[in-house]
Amino acid sequence: MTSVIRIAAVSKRFGPSTAVDDVTLDIRENEFLALLGASGCGKTTLLRLIAGLEQPDSGAIFIGGDNMTGTPPYARPVNMMFQSYALFPHMTVADNVAFGLKQDGISGAALTARVKEALEGVELETLGTRKPDQLSGGQRQRVALARCLAKRPKVLLLDEPMAALDKHLRERTQLELMALRARLGITFVVVTHDQSEAMAMADRVAVMEEGRILQVAPPRELYERPANARVARFFGDINLWDAAAAPRRPHPAGIVAIRPERIHMSRTPGSDTVCEGTVADVAYLGTASTCFVTTTTGLTVRVLVRSDEGAPPFTPGERVYLTWPASAMMALDP
Amino acid sequence: MIGTAWHRRIVLALPWLWTGLFFLLPFAFVLKISFSEAALSVPPYSDFFAYAGGAIVGLKANLANYQLLLSDALYVKAYLSSVKIGAIATFITLLLGYPMAYAIARAAPQRRNVFLVLVMLPFWTSFLIRIYAWMGLLRPTGLINSALLSLGVIDEPLLLLNTPFAVYLGIVYAYLPFMVLPLYARLEKLDPALLEAAADLGAKPWRAFLGVTLPLSRPGILAGCLLVFIPAVGEFVIPELLGGPNTLMIGKVLWSEFFSNRDWPMASALTVVLLVLLVAPIMLLQARREDAP
Numbered sequence: 001m002t003s004v005i006r007i008a009a010v011s012k013r014f015g016p017s018t019a020v021d022d023v024t025l026d027i028r029e030n031e032f033l034a035l036l037g038a039s040g041c042g043k044t045t046l047l048r049l050i051a052g053l054e055q056p057d058s059g060a061i062f063i064g065g066d067n068m069t070g071t072p073p074y075a076r077p078v079n080m081m082f083q084s085y086a087l088f089p090h091m092t093v094a095d096n097v098a099f100g101l102k103q104d105g106i107s108g109a110a111l112t113a114r115v116k117e118a119l120e121g122v123e124l125e126t127l128g129t130r131k132p133d134q135l136s137g138g139q140r141q142r143v144a145l146a147r148c149l150a151k152r153p154k155v156l157l158l159d160e161p162m163a164a165l166d167k168h169l170r171e172r173t174q175l176e177l178m179a180l181r182a183r184l185g186i187t188f189v190v191v192t193h194d195q196s197e198a199m200a201m202a203d204r205v206a207v208m209e210e211g212r213i214l215q216v217a218p219p220r221e222l223y224e225r226p227a228n229a230r231v232a233r234f235f236g237d238i239n240l241w242d243a244a245a246a247p248r249r250p251h252p253a254g255i256v257a258i259r260p261e262r263i264h265m266s267r268t269p270g271s272d273t274v275c276e277g278t279v280a281d282v283a284y285l286g287t288a289s290t291c292f293v294t295t296t297t298g299l300t301v302r303v304l305v306r307s308d309e310g311a312p313p314f315t316p317g318e319r320v321y322l323t324w325p326a327s328a329m330m331a332l333d334p
Numbered sequence: 335m336i337g338t339a340w341h342r343r344i345v346l347a348l349p350w351l352w353t354g355l356f357f358l359l360p361f362a363f364v365l366k367i368s369f370s371e372a373a374l375s376v377p378p379y380s381d382f383f384a385y386a387g388g389a390i391v392g393l394k395a396n397l398a399n400y401q402l403l404l405s406d407a408l409y410v411k412a413y414l415s416s417v418k419i420g421a422i423a424t425f426i427t428l429l430l431g432y433p434m435a436y437a438i439a440r441a442a443p444q445r446r447n448v449f450l451v452l453v454m455l456p457f458w459t460s461f462l463i464r465i466y467a468w469m470g471l472l473r474p475t476g477l478i479n480s481a482l483l484s485l486g487v488i489d490e491p492l493l494l495l496n497t498p499f500a501v502y503l504g505i506v507y508a509y510l511p512f513m514v515l516p517l518y519a520r521l522e523k524l525d526p527a528l529l530e531a532a533a534d535l536g537a538k539p540w541r542a543f544l545g546v547t548l549p550l551s552r553p554g555i556l557a558g559c560l561l562v563f564i565p566a567v568g569e570f571v572i573p574e575l576l577g578g579p580n581t582l583m584i585g586k587v588l589w590s591e592f593f594s595n596r597d598w599p600m601a602s603a604l605t606v607v608l609l610v611l612l613v614a615p616i617m618l619l620q621a622r623r624e625d626a627p
Contacts, residue, residue: 053530082527086543088546
């Protein structure tokens with residue numbers, strides 16, 4: 001696959017802090033890439049570097065094979081949907097969408113047709129004469145999307161596209177975005193702090209921390225084979241133990257990790273029991289419960305117990321026996 | 335609940351009380367005087383009410399002042415000239431004030447207050463003293479002419495004082511803060527993401543300015559222009575001290591009617607017409623803005 005964007009050894013500092021630290025990343029044609037990380041990890045800065053809203057201190061950015069380092073945002077074939085949507089409050093929905101097209105010298109019937117097409121693409125064709133403050137949050141988001149897509153960019157950049165939506169709307173919008181991307185066949189780069197959002201939508205996820213990319217991989221690979229403990233911690237619940245203290249000790253050093261759903265817990269010991277302990281706490285999650293078990297060696301183990309296993313639910317203070325296959329354990333760098 | 339309703343009523347009453355006491359009531363006096371005749375008495379005008387046996391039996395409304403005002407070319411010319419000078423001065427103030435306000439709004443937050451204080455600093459000196467200072471700068475033997483003469487740029491002093499130029503200079507100088515502050519307030523609130531979005535959508539900086547910044551700062555432009563234009567049209571001190579005898583402005587005419595001619599009714603009529611001329615466009619603008627969604 002060819003890369004549509006190539007970020008080559010890019011660094012960006014703001015005063016004493018380094019927002020993006022020597023990042024190299026290839027974004028492939030037609031892929032849905034998520035930049036995932038906690039706030040302040042540099043993911044938004046990286047997106048703004050691609051858009052040209054920031055210029056790198058060092059390194060280079062190629063878009064479609066052309067070196068775009070130093071090129072101002074208005075000359076780049078990418079468009080960005082801002083977290084606040086940044087709709088022009090003094091313009092109607094249709095004028096907002098037309099703004100970018102007018103900059104390309106499109107006018108008259110061609111302009112009207114392109115605006116109509118873009119608004120139809122997000123099912124807002126009836127709201128063209130409204131002002132942004134007369135729209136709901138979800139409608140505003142779609143106007144912002146239409147405004148970007150009307151320009152037919154090579155790459156669409158989305159900065160926390162779901163942040164301003166409520167949870168119910170979020171899931172629907174996720175599906176809509178994925179369908180849109182599949183239909184248009186353009187590259188999406190999404191910045192998000194929500195790992196479940198990234199996993200649900202993206203073809204690949206780049207996990208960022210302190211300005212660096214820790215790992216770039218498809219969601220399943222990130223979950224099942226995280227590159228290190230920091231990535232593992234980011235994706236779902238996980239038990240991370242110092243190798244020396246871990247039961248079954250498959251590795252002499254480093255960190256040993258095991259997902260809570262891979263551990264089996266029972267009230268009776270078996271021949272394959274790895275360790276025993278006492279239930280310290282139970283967190284009921286609906287389809288499952290997370291049990292916190294304190295082992296006889298003093299280790300805390302998170303165990304995911306599905307609600308439909310038939311047995312009566314575990315309660316704190318119960319004596320339990322834990323087992324898991326050796327293959328479930330991962331050895332990780334810190 | 336009753337307490338808050340009470341509070342709200344008091345808070346709402348205050349501006350009305352202020353307007354009533356310091357605008358409507360004095361204006362009613364002025365309006366009354368404008369319908370009377372000048373007389374050699376104390377106060378120097380005829381009584382508005384007709385009395386008979388200690389009771390008011392009628393009004394002696396005299397429209398002669400207004401008739402004269404509209405028929406006398408001097409008054410009409412003074413009004414037109416005032417509006418022209420006010421409008422041109424407002425426009426120059428806008429051209430100077432906009433970039434200033436823009437620069438302050440875009441400056442680092444901790445430096446903005448310093449710039450704002452610098453803009454307002456002249457207010458710490460009396461307005462009259464500052465206009466006198468301009469006389470000292472502009473006169474033929476003043477600082478500007480002496481400097482230019484000694485540098486050899488000019489051979490004889492430039493005529494600066496007592497010219498329309500000096501009047502424009504004075505108005506622009508005196509009212510610049512009134513333009514900068516509302517513009518700054520507006521531009522400072524402008525979301526930088528909007529300009530970034532414009533750039534991202536392909537707009538070069540000047541097109542982003544014309545398409546986004548300028549239309550969004552329109553309320554600030556309007557407020558600044560009104561704050562400069564209204565007092566500038568009625569300005570007396572600046573044309574009197576810097577404009578010389580050839581500058582015709584309604585403020586000067588009004589002053590001479592009141593103090594030189596002791597024609598209070600005429601001066602009052604001039605005031606009423608000036609107020610109507612200034613207030614009517616503002617009311618129209620206000621009504622239009624309320625119509626807009």
